[in-house]
Each structure stands twice: as structure tokens, then as C-alpha cells.
Amino acid sequence: MSKMIRGKLEETGYIIVGEAADGREAVDLTRTEQPDVVLMDIEMPYLNGIEAAAEIQQHCPTPVVILTAYDTPELIIKASEAGIGAYLRKPPHAKELQIAITVAMARFGDLMELDRLNEALRLRNKELQAALDQIKTLKGLLPICAQCKKIRDDEGYWHEVEVYIREHSDADFSHGICPSCLRILYPDFYSGTG
Known part of the structure; x- marks a missing residue:
């Protein structure tokens, strides 16, 4: 990082937690330091800024601002496909740098919230599908x-009510006798109970 950019960052209140000489080191440093934002040049040895940003997003998601000529x-x-939140031409002005960092952090926050909501939606859909799978x-x-109270199916066959409902729903039957039928079928028993 140039002294000029370092000075502009410090001037606007940012604390620099590390500097990397190449893209691989930038990825490693991001993993260990977990900064609030990564500011890097697009031209770096081993991994360029776009490759490093993509790797950062994959392993330790962090807002990234890229500087380039x-x-x-x-x-x-x-840059956008790699998850870079803001893009600045060199040399940036202090105000542009501050705005780019703010935008990158806000965009990153929005993406993380979207990921969280998508995961919650995925889980909810999975729960709903499981519930639907259980319901007939x-x-x-x-x-x-x-x-006779038989039910005709779509093919024209007649089925007992219990058979039809059991085949077309998850309901099971237990048998009993209602009071009206009890009077008719067992008049002696019914008259004795009340």
C-alpha cells in the first residue's frame, strides 16, 4: 500500500491492521486478521486482486475495495462477479476512498442479510415440503x-367409505355406535342405560 493511500485512510479514521505484498498473502492475512474491509490493488503477484477477492469471499467473506489504474x-x-464491493481508479481522493469503503461495507451487509434470508427461506420451504408430504x-x-354409503372413485368403482378414505387420506378409523343407532340395534341395552 502506498504511503499516500495509507495517509488518506488514517486521515479519515481507518485503522490499518495489516499489509500484504501479494494476493496469496492478502487472502491469508484476511483469514487471520478478519478486518472490517479489505483494500487491495488489482495488480499483485501470485493472485491478482480479483482472484484474491474471489478466494476471500469463498473462505472468509469480507467487504473488498479494489484499486486499479x-x-x-x-x-x-x-470484479463484481468476484464479490468486490467497490472499485476505485488510482490515485483515489480521500472522499472517494471513504465513500467506496462505505458502499462496499453496505453492499456486503446487504449480501450477508440476503444469504441469511435465503437460508431461512430454504429451511422453511424444506419444513413446508415435509409437512405437505405428510398430508393427503x-x-x-x-x-x-x-x-349403502359406498363412494365411487374416478374410474367408476364403488368402495366402502372406510376403504376409500383410508386410501385417499392418512385417516384411520375406529368403530363405535352413535346413540341413534344404539337405540335401533340394541333397544334393550339402550333402555337400560338411561
Whole structure:
């Protein structure tokens, strides 16, 4: 990092926690120091700034600001794809540097929140799918015989109510006798109970 950029950073209140001579060292330093933001040149030995930024985002996500003498659309696209939050032409003015750092940190915060929300949504969808997998529902009109109470299926076959419902839902049956039927079927028993 040049003395001029170091001076501009310190002048605006930033604390420099480390400096790297190459892209590999920048990635390693980011892992160990865990800075609030990484400011690096695009031209570095071993890994260039874009490659280093991509590796930083993969292993230790951190806001990254890139400094470069180049300003091509291809470079800007590559920088954005690598997760670079802001892009500055050299030499930057102190105010531009401060704005770029603020933008990179805000963009990074938004991306982290989006990742968190996406993960929460993914988990919720998984829970809902599991719940749907457990639910079988009966829908529409059920053609039922008025006399024997059998239900006709879509193929025209008639089934006992219990069989049809068991096959088309997760319901099971237990049998009992309602008071009206108890009076008819067992008049002696019913009259004795009350």
C-alpha cells in the first residue's frame, strides 16, 4: 500500500491492521486478521486482486475495495462477479476512498442479510415440503350412494367409505355406535342405560 493511500485512510479514521505484498498473502492475512474491509490493488503477484477477492469471499467473506489504474467494462464485470464491493481508479481522493469503503461495507451487509434470508427461506420451504408430504387431502365432490354409503372413485368403482378414505387420506378409523343407532340395534341395552 502506498504511503499516500495509507495517509488518506488514517486521515479519515481507518485503522490499518495489516499489509500484504501479494494476493496469496492478502487472502491469508484476511483469514487471520478478519478486518472490517479489505483494500487491495488489482495488480499483485501470485493472485491478482480479483482472484484474491474471489478466494476471500469463498473462505472468509469480507467487504473488498479494489484499486486499479484500469477501467474496462470487462474488468468491472469480473470484479463484481468476484464479490468486490467497490472499485476505485488510482490515485483515489480521500472522499472517494471513504465513500467506496462505505458502499462496499453496505453492499456486503446487504449480501450477508440476503444469504441469511435465503437460508431461512430454504429451511422453511424444506419444513413446508415435509409437512405437505405428510398430508393427503380429499378434494372435490365425493359421489356417495344414498343407500349403502359406498363412494365411487374416478374410474367408476364403488368402495366402502372406510376403504376409500383410508386410501385417499392418512385417516384411520375406529368403530363405535352413535346413540341413534344404539337405540335401533340394541333397544334393550339402550333402555337400560338411561
